Amino acid sequence: MNNLHNLDNNIKAKINGGGVSIGVFLVSGSPFIAEAMANFPVDWMLIDFEASHITNENLLHILQAINGYEITPVIRVADQNRRMIEFCLDLGAKGVMIPKVDTAAQAAEVSNACYYQPKGNRGIGGIRASAFYTNTKEYLNRANDCILSIVQIESKESIANLDGIAGTANVEILFMGLGDLAASYGQTGNVEGKLIDEARQKVVAACTKYNKIPGIYAHSIDVVNQYIQEGFTFIAIGNEIKFMSQGLGDSLNKIALRS
Known part of the structure; x- marks a missing residue:
């Protein structure tokens, strides 16, 4: 069966069954790399419009590349x-x-549009979503x-408004963006410390209260295991460029190169 006809959501199924759903971000705009990544046992891939140069045509081709795999496709839009x-x-x-x-x-407006x-x-108007x-x-x-x-929780204001955001009927996942959150607390580039620890705890507590899914990007x-222990069940573990860079760096470090 063509995966366009498969209307199950593996993320929901895994988390509702008591599991943790692991995924990766895609920022390169390359269907070739996306397809290569899809050979690994991640649950979902997020095509990132906000933090990359991806175009509408790139988006279509990436979706086509990963539709042949048991990967749940997610997209981050650039704005609201x-x-x-x-x-x-x-x-x-x-x-x-x-x-x-x-x-x-804001949470109500964007989630209702889904x-x-x-x-x-x-x-x-779901031409492709309806399998043409x-x-x-x-x-x-x-x-x-x-x-x-x-919805992304990535500012002091969103933390202050957690109860209202989590209580919004059509919001299903609260996903922490620690980079921007840290910047809003005046600690740009540092996603650790008391304020960030407390923010994570508040997000998990709000999700528990309103039966929502807590998500986070692990830098x-x-x-990752720490976040799982804290209660996060929708976790991004990186993006394909980061994995490529780390892989190359690790390989070079293992070679005794002469200057």
Whole structure:
């Protein structure tokens, strides 16, 4: 069966079953590299519009490259533009991550754009998502169940408004962006320390209270197990460029090079 006809969401299934869902970000815009990464047992891949040069055409080709694998495709949009949210879903994404959501009002607006009525207010137009009209009825019936709305918590304001954001009906994952959060606390480049530790605890507590999924980007593999112990169940462990750079660096360090 073509994966466009598969409307299950492996992220939801794994986390609802008590597991932790591990994924990677894609920032290169390369379908070739995305396909190579898809051979590894990660649960999801996030195509990053916010922090990369990816174009609409790159996006389509990357989705096509990973659709042949049991990878759940997620897209991070560049901003809170509902047209772009709908565009990504119509191309076949099963999750959309929206950056810099600081208030409950923003959370409601962007998460509602992810779902068809009566749950939300997403427009009808999923040409590729419906497997090019070969699966339209089932897609319209099941899309609200297979889509994940993910809002990013990455500022002092969003931490202050956690209760309202987490309590927003259509928000499913609260995903911490520690880099921007650290900067908002006046410690740019330092994602550790008391303030960040307390923020993580608050996010997990809010998710527990409202039955939402806590997510986070691990800036180091060394902290992934720590985050799992803290209660995070949707974790990004890096991006493909970082893995390539680290791999090359590790290989060179093992060679006795002469100057």
